[in-house]
Amino acid sequence: MSATVNVSVVYYSATGTVAEIAREVAEAAEKTGAEVRLRKVSELAQPSAIASNPAWSAHASATADVHCATVEDLLWADAVIMGSPTRFGNVSAQLKSFLDSLGDAWREGLLADKVYSAFTATSSLHGGQESTLLALTTSFHHFGGIVVAPGYTRPEKFADGNPYGTAHHTRGGTQPVDDTTRNAARVQAERVVRFARAIKAG
Numbered sequence: 001m002s003a004t005v006n007v008s009v010v011y012y013s014a015t016g017t018v019a020e021i022a023r024e025v026a027e028a029a030e031k032t033g034a035e036v037r038l039r040k041v042s043e044l045a046q047p048s049a050i051a052s053n054p055a056w057s058a059h060a061s062a063t064a065d066v067h068c069a070t071v072e073d074l075l076w077a078d079a080v081i082m083g084s085p086t087r088f089g090n091v092s093a094q095l096k097s098f099l100d101s102l103g104d105a106w107r108e109g110l111l112a113d114k115v116y117s118a119f120t121a122t123s124s125l126h127g128g129q130e131s132t133l134l135a136l137t138t139s140f141h142h143f144g145g146i147v148v149a150p151g152y153t154r155p156e157k158f159a160d161g162n163p164y165g166t167a168h169h170t171r172g173g174t175q176p177v178d179d180t181t182r183n184a185a186r187v188q189a190e191r192v193v194r195f196a197r198a199i200k201a202g
């Protein structure tokens with residue numbers, strides 16, 4: 001019998017794109033039989049900044065009941081899939097702040113030997129997608145994680161074209177998450193669970 005795999009999907013999203021990908025990743029992982037926790041990270045922005053952007057404000061209200069990630073969500077997981085919108089080609093401060101809270105767990109070696117993978121979204125075409133994914137991956141290497149990238153391992157990956165992870169181009173906020181991105185998210189989740197299951201089974 002194959003081992004049950006615990007997957008934590010941890011993300012930050014201001015206007016909902018990355019959250020939508022996170023839900024797709026979580027659903028796809030669940031369909032493979034994994035136990036899944038879907039977690040946002042804590043907001044750092046001032047309420048006035050959120051209120052100044054209707055999409056940000058609406059998303060914050062709509063996801064108020066999503067649990068915030070804790071270190072325990074990572075300790076519990078065999079696989080961690082993290083997502084952040086790009087910020088000048090880099091990880092958002094909110095997700096970075098969560099990463100920065102993991103020092104004690106890292107020091108004790110508790111983040112090692114898990115499978116990690118990353119996803120992102122950008123406003124413009126390319127827009128820093130790969131640099132954001134690689135920046136997240138940098139932390140995973142420091143954890144002693146086993147980074148599982150989707151590569152071009154399935155035909156769907158030639159449609160979205162990003163071997164580093166799922167990445168959605170919002171066209172300035174006008175293009176919601178579409179089938180191409182959903183397929184990429186599903187491929188990534190299935191691949192992560194497959195490797196996590198094999199590693200857990202020894």
Ligand SMILES: Cc1cc2nc3c(=O)[nH]c(=O)nc-3n(C[C@H](O)[C@H](O)[C@H](O)COP(=O)(O)O)c2cc1C
Nearest residue numbers: 013014015016017018085088089121122123124127
């Ligand atoms: C401070 C800041 C910097 C950003 N930098 C970039 C960028 O370098 N390239 C880009 O395409 N989009 C950039 N964006 C747009 C966001 O990445 C985009 O709104 C996000 O991917 C949407 O995801 P979300 O709906 O989950 O928040 C930036 C947004 C902000 C607020």
